[in-house]
Amino acid sequence: MSRSNEGLVVASHGRHCVVEQDDGSRRICHPRGKKSQAVVGDRVRWQAPPPGQGEEGTIEQVLPRRNLFYRQDEVRTKSFAANIDQVLVLIAAEPVFSESQLTRALIACEAAGIPALIGLNKSDLVEPFARAWERLWPYRHMGGEGEGARHYPVLPLSLTESGDTDRAALLPLLQGRTTLVLGPSGAGKSTLVNLLVPGAAVQTGEISQALNSGRHTTTSTQLYWIDPDRRSALIDSPGFQEFGLRHLEPMQLARCMPDFAVHAGGCRFHNCSHLHEPGCAVLAQVREERAPLAISPQRHRIYAELFEELSQSRY
Ligand SMILES: Nc1nc2c(ncn2[C@@H]2O[C@H](COP(=O)(O)OP(=O)(O)OP(=O)(O)O)[C@@H](O)[C@H]2O)c(=O)[nH]1
Numbered sequence: 001m002s003r004s005n006e007g008l009v010v011a012s013h014g015r016h017c018v019v020e021q022d023d024g025s026r027r028i029c030h031p032r033g034k035k036s037q038a039v040v041g042d043r044v045r046w047q048a049p050p051p052g053q054g055e056e057g058t059i060e061q062v063l064p065r066r067n068l069f070y071r072q073d074e075v076r077t078k079s080f081a082a083n084i085d086q087v088l089v090l091i092a093a094e095p096v097f098s099e100s101q102l103t104r105a106l107i108a109c110e111a112a113g114i115p116a117l118i119g120l121n122k123s124d125l126v127e128p129f130a131r132a133w134e135r136l137w138p139y140r141h142m143g144g145e146g147e148g149a150r151h152y153p154v155l156p157l158s159l160t161e162s163g164d165t166d167r168a169a170l171l172p173l174l175q176g177r178t179t180l181v182l183g184p185s186g187a188g189k190s191t192l193v194n195l196l197v198p199g200a201a202v203q204t205g206e207i208s209q210a211l212n213s214g215r216h217t218t219t220s221t222q223l224y225w226i227d228p229d230r231r232s233a234l235i236d237s238p239g240f241q242e243f244g245l246r247h248l249e250p251m252q253l254a255r256c257m258p259d260f261a262v263h264a265g266g267c268r269f270h271n272c273s274h275l276h277e278p279g280c281a282v283l284a285q286v287r288e289e290r291a292p293l294a295i296s297p298q299r300h301r302i303y304a305e306l307f308e309e310l311s312q313s314r315y
């Protein structure tokens with residue numbers, strides 16, 4: 001007779017995953033069927049193999065999720081994590097970040113009801129950093145001021161040059177939470193994980209070795225504990241080129257953009273697309289001015305592009 005246990009999915013690669021039990025021990029598990037396909041952050045019920053049939057377990061059931069974070073690049077590829085408390089979008093002064101990809105990541109957070117914060121790394125690169133900080137003005141102020149305002153906290157970081165200061169600034173924000181770290185390649189995600197998770201490199205090596213029997217591929221997504229009592233976690237996901245949002249409807253977009261959402265109720269037509277309609281309260285606010293209630297023309301361009309993209313992918 002095999003026993004059924006509960007555990008947390010801490011890594012996944014293809015269909016296999018690594019499940020951690022409450023005592024901290026880990027084992028590779030395979031889903032029993034499509035319904036038991038788990039993602040990192042899932043709590044699952046799993047079953048050990050019968051004696052003499054190896055060590056690898058079977059996932060019997062994925063327990064109900066609090067939330068599920070999506071990124072959908074093509075019709076078939078999705079990657080996500082479940083049960084997360086917040087997303088840290090890590091970008092840097094260099095390489096110059098794509099505002100479109102940043103906006104997409106933030107929209108995905110809003111759509112899943114997950115709070116987001118932005119880390120802007122490489123503040124030691126003084127001039128590019130100043131430019132990047134300025135580009136983020138709308139993100140630091142959007143949605144108005146005071147009660148109910150929904151702008152994004154932006155943390156200046158220099159992970160390689162002021163690691164101790166950054167760690168001290170980040171830890172209180174990460175305490176007791178599960179944080180998914182997202183960011184383009186080169187922004188400093190590995191540097192961040194290594195700064196906050198002692199032994200991260202070793203853990204990653206062990207896990208990818210176990211999952212791939214030594215083949216040199218890395219796991220797609222992995223959860224790291226940053227404290228000894230395993231209450232605060234970082235989930236590291238691979239860098240992305242294209243942050244796809246094909247799981248969203250175009251008419252959902254404005255609600256997921258705080259600078260649009262604050263005005264959207266004032267449009268003449270309730271089903272306004274905020275692209276060309278007369279009496280559109282969103283379009284009325286699109287202007288270069290740095291004002292908390294203004295919508296930057298750049299943001300509106302990104303919105304229009306996304307609206308078009310999501311309208312085309314419906315079939
Ligand atoms: N100047 C400067 N360089 C940094 C800083 N943080 C990271 N870097 C450098 O930026 C480069 C990319 O950092 P990584 O941590 O490898 O970036 P990543 O996001 O993990 O990138 P991928 O592995 O490609 O996904 C490395 O050469 C780091 O040394 C920083 O605060 N300042």
Ligand SMILES: [Zn+2]
Nearest residue numbers: 267272274280
């Ligand atoms: Zn409108």
